[in-house]
Amino acid sequence: MTFHQHTLPNGLTILGETNPAALSVAVAFWVKTGARDETPDVCGVSHFLEHMVFKGTPRRDAFAVNRDFSRIGADNNAWTSEENTVFHAVVLPEFLPHVVDVLADIMRPSLRGEDFATEKKVILDEIVRYEVQPGWASYDLARKNFYASHPLGNSILGTSESINALTRDQMEGYFRKRYLASNIVAVASGNFDFKRFVDLVGNACSDWPTGEVSRTNRTEPPGAGGMHLVTKPADKVAQEYVTLIAPAAPADHELGYAGSLLATVMGDYTGSRMFWSLIDPGLVDEAGMGIDECDGAGAYYTSFNSDPEHAEECFKIVRELLDDVQANGITPEEFLQAKTKILSREIRAGERSARRMFTIAKDWVYRGGYRSVDDELAAWDAVTMKDVRAVLDRYPLSNQTVSAYGPLEKLS
């Protein structure tokens, strides 16, 4: 596998990892914008705009966009997070020119008023779709509680009120500020020729406007702390959903690997401390700990959902696990086992063109560089027990903001 990089005069970054043995090529346009970049009056616009990108351009109406992906057999989609909006497709190698043609075209959407009105209804349905799934609703709420006024707590979907109030012109204003060439990365991985890719992207994107794009408030949020309880009637929400969030290392932090390793020891789906203390004894059927690495900030998510009568017992166990690891760290056996799991997953993830594409783009956007699968493995290998202690000291697990969502009227 070989890495390549090129920058167009307007600032658009082009990345590629070529692998002649791959059977496909994965391509994405990665826009460095998301919910955290929204002002309160346009809450949810990044995600709504992601939908509108598929509604067409001067060259294509909405149906033509979907049809042109379809007729090259593309496996395509898009997603929006707090920090990024990403449009991606996997195709057979012979369709590289076609897929760049469609993807690059839709990145300059017409934002037609009629499409905006129809799609607004779809977004409103997507909002209720998540609201009726307590797992999602509780996660959104927990973020808001932890981040308080920090923009990383912004809701990706927005609310029914904010979406109803949003106008087409506000969306266009946001688009003009955020979808500048200098804020976008075009990335490909798999079986393709990089020079060809640069030519295709260059032809399609060289006239995109450029400019300064800023992101406000890149401070590390301390976390609001405290216990935040939302009570729902038991006939609406059956289980109690408990989420604890604590500050963790940002995406470009040298202790990031140690933090992820710690989260694996504590909350992996198998063999972790939470697995043995909560799942194996049958107290909860879902529990885990993960890490969300963002631009300038990071967070540990520790969560479980249980039947309401066991929630208090489980909550106590989770707090004891966190206190214990904070005081005593992890054992050498746990350390080695977590490393083995992570290395095995990294190698397998590296076998899929689509997975590599996201990793390459993320490394570039967050860490300003490229790492091959082997670089990544070496970085994991280099993590020591001392690093795990250091990350515990720097980002203690004692500093939790707790959110509970479900039938309980109190939790302590």
Place this chain on the structure above:
Amino acid sequence: MPQDIQSFTLSNGLTLLTERMPHVRSTSFNILLPAGAAHDPDGRQGLASLVCDLMTRGAGSRDNRELTDALDNLGVDRGESSGTLNVQLSGAMLSRNLVPTFEIYADILRRPHLPEDELDAAKSLSIQDIQSLEDDPQRKVMVELRKRYYPDPLGRDQRGTIEGVEAVTIEDVRRQHAELYHPRDVILSVAGELDPEAVKKEVERLFGDWKPLPRPPMRVATHVPTSGHIEKELDQTQISLAFPSVPIGHPDFYNVRGAIGVLSQDMSSRLFTNVREKHGLCYSVYASYESFRDRATIIGYAGARPELAQETLDRTLEEFRNLVNGIEEEELDRVKIGLKSSLIMRQESTAARAGSIASDWYFLGRVRSLEEIQASIDGLQVEKILDYLRRNPAKDFTVVTLGPAALKH
């Protein structure tokens, strides 16, 4: 690159399928064993899932903790689950760890401890799994649909019932294991960086002396599907529907795939375009196909805000009924290229390949080559699909909804 797929059936009835894949460092495996929820005795619904859970709580020389540690130390990502007919165990790891992993799985399948002191924990997980369905309306409506659409035991949910799980004793678990966990009709598939001869030798060593038993035929009840509505105060009405189709292996199978593709292959397909894009009725609407060996079903789903739910159902049913009135050549061309692309792209994934070859063997008793599947896709024609649809019109829908108000259909 020609495919290197081999099959070996041991004298005890277990079939090993291998696919050697170039350019990967990993291997995935998949085990299908006919011990799913349909085999649960009356009053013990949920037993299959409990057996599945308890099998990994200690086996061979290892107790619960040692077994999990051993697999985690080999970096095996894995899952065990019971379906309606089959139990499935799957895993993925670095190729060099395949043999020690199989040694552990031979213990899990053949020498599980099924410890009594872990039964309550497993039951508690099963009951929570059933309860948490209430918080996932889309999955809930699908469970209710299958229950009303299929004859027993095919419509059973593998989670079972709270009463059934509570009634299970450790003797039930051990009896179920003794009667159903034997090598006859078991499919073990492996895909990745491997040497087929070496894998065969190891599988013979580990499973060759596993003793087979007869598998009595399953009795399926006679049943008339019934529509229904489950009332619940929800902000989104869940709509599900089902009607009969032809199973995998049937001469019309690819015609069905073509028809489903026109309706629901991607964002240019009819359901997405006509229900979501044109009218903004809902976020999610799709059709899918599921097959047993002797029967198959087309499933439809949509979720919509209650005030739009009736129109969503009407338009969705209309798309199913309207298909017989015509398909554009261009629509079918898109379906074909989509099917062929995903077929090739799935070749990058060892887990996808292990699953595909096992599924082929289960339904067809052989593994289809890429060329054969590609030729079948190339052979799709509008007129043949329409002919199939005329012979098998979309009708007799079973419609099950979950939400604040029932819908008309």
